[in-house]
Amino acid sequence: MSERHGGRGGGYRRRYHQRDRDDYDDRRRDFETPDDKLKTAIIKLGEVDPVEEIPRLEQQIRDHVPRNIPxxxxxFRIGVTEQPYKIPFYAALLRLLHNPTELSLPDEMPLGRLVLEDFWKGFQSYLDKLAWRDTRLCIHFFAHLxxxxxxxxxxxxxxxRSFIAVLDEFGVSNGRAKQAALCAGEGLLxxxxxxxxxxxxxxDEIINAIQAYADTTTQQKWLVSPATRISSxxxxxxxxxxxxxxxLSTLTTLNQSDFKETENCIPQPYTLSPDDAAVTSKPYYLPSVLVPPEVIELDSMSPDSGEESQxxxxxxxxxFMRLFPNDVSPNPNSPAGYVVRTALMDIVDIFEVNRKECARLLLEYPKWNLPGTFKPKPGATTTVEPTPGxxxxxxxxxIETILGTFLLLPEPTTKSIYYIALITELCKLSPSTVGPAVGKSIxxxxGSLSDGLDVEAARRFAEWFAVHMSNFGFQWxxxxxxxxxxLPVQHPRRAFMRRAVEFEIRLAYHDRILKTLPESMQKPEAYIIAREAPGPAYEYDDPANPHYEAAQAVLNLFRGxxxxxxxxxxxxxxxxxxxxSEDGHVNVDSIIRSIVVQSLLHIGSRSFSHFLNAIERYLVLLRNLATGGSSSVSGxxxxxxxxxxxxxxxxxxxxxxxxxxxxxxxxxQYQIVDPTDVVAWTFMNGVGVGQLAELGGPMNLSAFEWDLLKGxxxxxxxxVTIARRKIATLRKEDDDAQARVKARADDTMEVDADPKGEAVPVVENPALSTALKAFSSLTREQKAALSRTLEGFVACLAPSKTEKHANPKARTVITEEAWANRTxxxxxxxxxWETWGWYRQFCRAYSPYLRAYATTLETVSFAKFEHEKDEAADLLKMVWNIAIGQEA
Structure with a gap:
């Protein structure tokens, strides 16, 4: 009986279900309106051969009745903004639609003109919303036309010129100016x-305007350059x-040749048409535009700024990192290189919602570029000769384009996991060709780790390496x-190996990763992998510990x-x-806290749910410990x-x-400790955790300590952000309630009532008052955390004269001469060097928050350097000034 149902019956049901699904798809296609079919056909232009499909699609649009221009x-708008690699072909299609036909009346408006006029309305909406990417891609379309x-x-x-005018605005933000420059520059290209x-x-006016703005960002470029030089x-x-x-390099090169090289780097299928009728008609005059100003925000740290002003x-x-020579990947300073790189970046950006589709489109990109741009696939037959250069x-x-975007500083535009998953999908689609490119990139x-690769870029590199290895059997x-x-144990290459192995163990288990390493890397003195698998280290598990019995008693209470x-x-x-029993010099309170915390974590070490249950069960106890035994938990x-x-x-x-x-x-999260406490602890004790703790030495910040600070x-x-949103919500509810009260009062007011009577009493909202007090407290906490972090970096990188005398090499400024001798x-x-790198990352990553408290923070942290000349202090202040937008 089971065999019949599991075999024949199951197969019958599967076939029957497949037939139902096919019938549903057929019915759904039947329900698709003619307008929908036309829209889909336009969007799917070029599924096989765009040049051959354009005339057929033109005829389909003309034959569509009734005509539906919107x-x-x-x-067209969807195709241009979501499939930018098709823009030249959409321009060719619109040109054909612009041509008159035998059935056209003498004074009839060309169909292409009607489509273009309606397309402009969509562009105007993108511009009004400051949707920069859609605006820029529409400008590409207008440029082709x-x-x-x-x-x-x-x-x-x-x-x-309307976008160039943005660069001259007083106090224009870097983001706004950069996007406007890209719109104008790529349109000119x-x-x-x-x-x-x-x-x-x-x-020349457009190029010079972009160049003038670029010259004002020299110091900012230094702060986010992936190749760190510290003081130089x-x-x-x-x-x-x-x-x-x-x-700018691309525009300069093209300008010198009167832009004749453009046709060698950008497809122009509309120039292949022998019909020049469209040229004789009057061209469309784009309406004048004014780039809308940015929203002027209130103080971003004030609750009055609301959710819209985060x-x-x-x-x-x-x-963007360069990984390959110019004969392997395009030189980005060349016109063709710039076009290819930006086209691939747009695909990666737009198709973030579907990494599998993105991987497919990336590998099909040569279809949309000029023939001979890329080497043919292995085994493919082609008659196209490779283009010189x-x-x-x-x-x-x-891979170079994806990793370049992934390693952007201070952070990539999208979550890191997207780029990692995208590379994995590419390897699955074409392992024989993508795999070697990934290996060469790694x-x-x-190799660049020895040449000053920024510490944050190196941390992301280790993360990507580990995740990628986990997807392909940890084979390296x-x-x-x-x-x-x-090399020295803290050399970036050894630090990378250590981090990569640690990340790999998180994704698998210790023994498996240990077997993938050479014998020399398995030794404890290599400091690559720990002797034992990561696990708890309960200090009071040893009967020889003097506090063993006391800890066991506490542990039994928790177990019970x-x-x-x-x-x-x-x-x-x-x-x-x-x-x-103890010596008077021993801090008994510290011993008790250690026993309680370690015993509680020992109870919760079986699983994450055990850990959370243990913390939540004994929140009162932990808060009592954190307040020094005080009965006040709110202090x-x-x-x-x-x-x-x-x-x-x-x-x-x-x-x-x-x-x-x-x-x-x-x-x-449970408010047992504050962020400021974690920051202070990290600068005092962070070096005591991990494989290198046994080596001792001066305090330094590695990727581990930075993760604690960042958290x-x-x-x-x-x-603070959550509290501000809550205030905005409560204020809106309060305003709505007050409006309803006033409306009811107006409805019940007598006709002959005195209009100057008493005003409707305003009832204080207790929830809003509580939220405002909480916001004030959280803002102070935020300010304290930022201040303590800055003070910690200053103490680390610009120590006092006494500390310098004790260890003269501990915190030196890395001059250009010293950098040249780094071997x-x-x-x-x-x-x-690494600690300086994390200070740079702190300043650039949290610059909006630092700018809000700039006066207070720099007064507290840099006051001691006012009357003394210190090279390290000068460098600290220079990085700080660049981050908060002041002249360094």
Whole structure:
């Protein structure tokens, strides 16, 4: 019976279900209206061969009855803004629609003109909303139509000048200016030939305006360059390129040739048509536009700013890593290189919602570019000759573009996991061609670690490497890096190997990763992988520990789920006992906190749910410990007590740094400790966690300490954001309630009532008052966390004269001369270099928040340097000034 139902019956049901699904698809297609079918056909232009499909699609549009211009223009807008690689072909289609037919009346408006006029309305809406990407892509479309002689050259010049005018606005933000420059510059890149023929001075005006703005961002470029030089502001251009710089280089090159090279880097299918009827008709004159101003925000730290005025991220110059030579991937400073790179970046950006579709489109990109641009696929038969100076490797170009966006500083435009998953999808689609490109990229990035790759970029590189290895069996040729084990233990290459292995263990387990490493990397002295799997380290598990019995008693109370009050009473007794037996110099309170925290974590170490249950069950106990035994839980607590709690937690998970960060986050979430406490603890004790703790040495910030700092700062900033949103919601509810009360009073008012009577009493909203008080408290907490972080960096990087005398090499400024001699650096120099890198990341990543409290923060942190000359202090202040937008 089971065999019949599982075999024949199951197969029958599957076939029957498939037939039903096919019938449903057929019915759904039947329900699709003719307008919908036309819209879909326009959007899917070029599924096989765009050049051959354009005439058929033109005829389909003309034959569509009744004529529906809004549907056609909407399809064009979707195609242009969501499939920008098709823009030249949409321009060719619109040109054909612009041509008159045999059935056209003498004074009839061309169909293409009607579509273009309606398309302009959509562009205007993008501009009004400051949807920069859609606006820029529409400008690409207009530029192609200008070359096709469908749009007036004068009006195209006027459109580009309206964006150039943004660069001259007083106090224009970096993000707004950069986007306006890209709109104007890329429009000129496409339509340059027609514009230069009309007015050479107008072309020079646009290029010079972009150049003038780019020259004002020199210091910002230095702060976000992926190749760190610390004290020298020289930016090496061999390893990375900046977006506006390569745009200007491209425009300059094209301008020198009167933009004749444009046709060698951008498809222009509309020039292939032998019919020039469209040229004789009057071109469309684009209406005048004014780029809307940015929304003027109130004080972003004030609750009055509301949800619409949240702290905006600072828009920095965009540097992209170069991984391959110019004969493998396009030179981004060349016209063809810029076009290819930006086209691939647009695809990656637009198709974030569907990484599988994005991977497919990236590998199909050569279909939309000029023939001969990329090498043909292995085994493919083609009669197209490779274009001199091109013939690039598609997969290497794609990987370089994705990783360049992934490693943008201070952070990528999208979540890091998207870029990692996208590369994985590419490898699955074409493993034989994408795999080697990924391997070469890893080797190139690994080599750049010795050449000053920024610490944040190196951290992301380790994250990507580990996740990518986990998707492909953790197979890597580790033996290539064995010679680097002779480098100092804090050298970036050894630090990378250590982090990558740690991330891999998180994604698998210790023994599996251990087997993938060469024998020399498995040794403890290599400091690549820990001796044992990450796990808890319960200090009081050893009977030889003097506090073993006391800890066991507390542990038994937790196991028996004793009430928090009973545990507190037991601790009071334990304290009296320890004070009697211990030496007077021993801090009994610290011992008790360590016993309680470690015992509680020991109970919760079985799983994450056990950990959360243990924390939530004994919240009263933990808050009592954090307040130094005070009965007041609402107070600010005892800093020493909170530091003890954090130290005990870090000691328990010293072999698993991921769990240290998780426990710290939960302690902040349950308000047992504050973000400021975590920041202070990190600068004082962070070096004592992990494999290198046994080596000792001066305090330095590695990626682990930065993760703790970032978690604390994000927690403080996030609480302020949530509180501001809550206030905005309560105020709206309060206003609505007051309006309803007033409306009811107006309805009941007598006709002959005195209009100057008493006003409707305003009832105070207790929830709003509470929210405002909470916002004020959280703002102080945020300010304290930022201030403590800045003070910690200043103390680390610009120590006092006494500290310098004790360890003269601990915190030195990395001069250009010292950098050139980095092959002789030891651990102290690399420690200083990495700590400087995390200070740069702190300033640039949190610049909007730092700017809000700039006066107070710099007064507190830099006051001691007012009357003394210190090279490190000068560098600290220079980085700070650039981050907050002042002249350095």
């Amino acid at each position: 549907i056609v223009s909407e399809a 200008t070359v096709a002689k469908l749009i007036s050259v004068d009006s195209m010049f006027a459109l580009l 496409v339509a340059g030939a027609a514009l230069k023929e009309h007015s050479a001075s107008g072309v 502001q020289a930016i090496p251009h061999d390893s990375a390129v900046e977006l506006l710089e390569i745009l 702290v905006k991220k600072e828009a920095w110059p965009e540097f 091109k013939d690039w490797q598609l997969e290497s170009t794609i 080797r190139k990035l690994y 040729v580790w033996k290539e890096w064995v010679p680097d084990l002779t 789920r004793a009430k928090a009050e009973d545990v507190i009473a037991h601790l009071d007794t334990l304290k009296s006992t320890l004070e009697t 600010t607590g005892n800093p020493e007590a909170k530091a003890d709690v954090l130290t005990a937690a870090a000691g328990f998970w010293k072999n698993n740094r991921q769990m240290v960060a998780i426990v710290f986050d939960k302690l902040m 604390a700062l994000d927690k403080a900033n996030g609480r 002789n650096w030891e651990r102290d120099e690399w420690n200083a």
